Amino acid sequence: MRRVAVIGAGMTRFGERWEEGMRELAVEAGVRALESAGVRGSQIQALYVGNMSGGRFIGQEHIGALAADYLGLNPIPSTRIEAACASGGLAFRQAYLSIAGGEFDLVVAGGIEKMTDVLTGQATTTLGGAADQEWETFFGATFPSIYALMARRHMHEYGTTEEQLAMVAVKNHDNGLKNPYAQFRKKITVEDVLNSSPVATPLKLLDCSPITDGAAAVVLASEEMARKITDDPVWINASAQASDTLALHSRSSFTSIPATRLAAEKAYQKAGIKPKDVDVAEVHDCFTIAEIMAVEDLGFVPKGEGGKAYEEGMFELGSDISVNTSGGLKACGHPVGATGIKQVAEVFWQLRGEAGERQIPDAEIGLTHNVGGSGATVVVHVLSRYPDLRQR
Numbered sequence: 001m002r003r004v005a006v007i008g009a010g011m012t013r014f015g016e017r018w019e020e021g022m023r024e025l026a027v028e029a030g031v032r033a034l035e036s037a038g039v040r041g042s043q044i045q046a047l048y049v050g051n052m053s054g055g056r057f058i059g060q061e062h063i064g065a066l067a068a069d070y071l072g073l074n075p076i077p078s079t080r081i082e083a084a085c086a087s088g089g090l091a092f093r094q095a096y097l098s099i100a101g102g103e104f105d106l107v108v109a110g111g112i113e114k115m116t117d118v119l120t121g122q123a124t125t126t127l128g129g130a131a132d133q134e135w136e137t138f139f140g141a142t143f144p145s146i147y148a149l150m151a152r153r154h155m156h157e158y159g160t161t162e163e164q165l166a167m168v169a170v171k172n173h174d175n176g177l178k179n180p181y182a183q184f185r186k187k188i189t190v191e192d193v194l195n196s197s198p199v200a201t202p203l204k205l206l207d208c209s210p211i212t213d214g215a216a217a218v219v220l221a222s223e224e225m226a227r228k229i230t231d232d233p234v235w236i237n238a239s240a241q242a243s244d245t246l247a248l249h250s251r252s253s254f255t256s257i258p259a260t261r262l263a264a265e266k267a268y269q270k271a272g273i274k275p276k277d278v279d280v281a282e283v284h285d286c287f288t289i290a291e292i293m294a295v296e297d298l299g300f301v302p303k304g305e306g307g308k309a310y311e312e313g314m315f316e317l318g319s320d321i322s323v324n325t326s327g328g329l330k331a332c333g334h335p336v337g338a339t340g341i342k343q344v345a346e347v348f349w350q351l352r353g354e355a356g357e358r359q360i361p362d363a364e365i366g367l368t369h370n371v372g373g374s375g376a377t378v379v380v381h382v383l384s385r386y387p388d389l390r391q392r
């Protein structure tokens, strides 16, 4: 396999973007990524676009073609990738593999979703398509309710409290305040979370990621190409993916996401690092309980100690492992197909020292963790300042 680097990143502001359509968002993110990389569209050899459900949200399928068309990239190959909320992470992985395997040298990986053109009920039904339609959504389950079941079980087994869940949201809103691209730039308190409207008990409004429009894009290059274009590449040291049962009830655990553990183990092994080596991580906090499970499954804390870690202020901006410096899905927003690419963009900026007010000092190793559905698809990437972390 050849070495691959990220050499540019761009994204739109996430939020309710009613003035723009999907194509305008794609162009905004894509052009910013090309400008960041210092390359022209005519140099790009392939495009991979993460999108979960353009057809059900806005009646638009064929998103690969749409993105290539409006970005002026025709006639290069352009491919849409779908893996529910992990669509972006998987598009990034496909772009990585296409270069590592020798097919291309300069590729764009993007992600996009336009979710706010429909009412919340319709968005909930569409998102429910990522669960098991016959055994979960048909019987009334929604994503908030599926994650609420995991939260209940985690509270039962490990004593995790609603206050600890709230602390995840408070931290991520603090980080979102420093991110000009974030949907919510608003400080909240534990009391605000506890007093917010119940959505699926014990999860309340402020435990949930929102419904969001947005796009993000990154430029990937082979080692040879990257060294020609920039002195400041960010290397992809590992890419790993794992799958699990579609439905929660068939899972081996309700308090962890086993595919996260498997993908993370593979990623750490490939990169030659331990969890404690990570300086900055963008993890999949679609609900506050999801971030607690993520920090446990990624090995940042022992199983069951995630909740307590938030009381101790672990994972805040500038701590040993800063988690969700972008504001995470909770505050930055969660345009499902774009999230995985936004995570890579945030880690890229942190590792390059370009993260503005939310920059953490001396970030060298970053991790992204993108989950599809309630854990049926997980994609983990390790990125760093070093082409080979074993020789750092």
Ligand code: COA
Binding pocket: 085, 120, 124, 127, 143, 144, 184, 199, 205, 206, 207, 208, 209, 210, 211, 286, 330, 334, 373
């Ligand atoms: N966090 C913080 N504020 C939120 C919010 C969230 N998740 N969702 C909505 N708000 C705010 C809105 O900005 C709005 O504020 P305003 O009155 O100051 O303008 C207010 O709450 C009401 O917004 P509205 O759009 O009417 O909320 P809603 O009740 O229709 O939707 C949820 C709220 C939680 C149901 C919806 O955001 C949701 O379904 N989230 C989960 C998405 C999901 O499942 N994603 C996939 C994960 S796997």
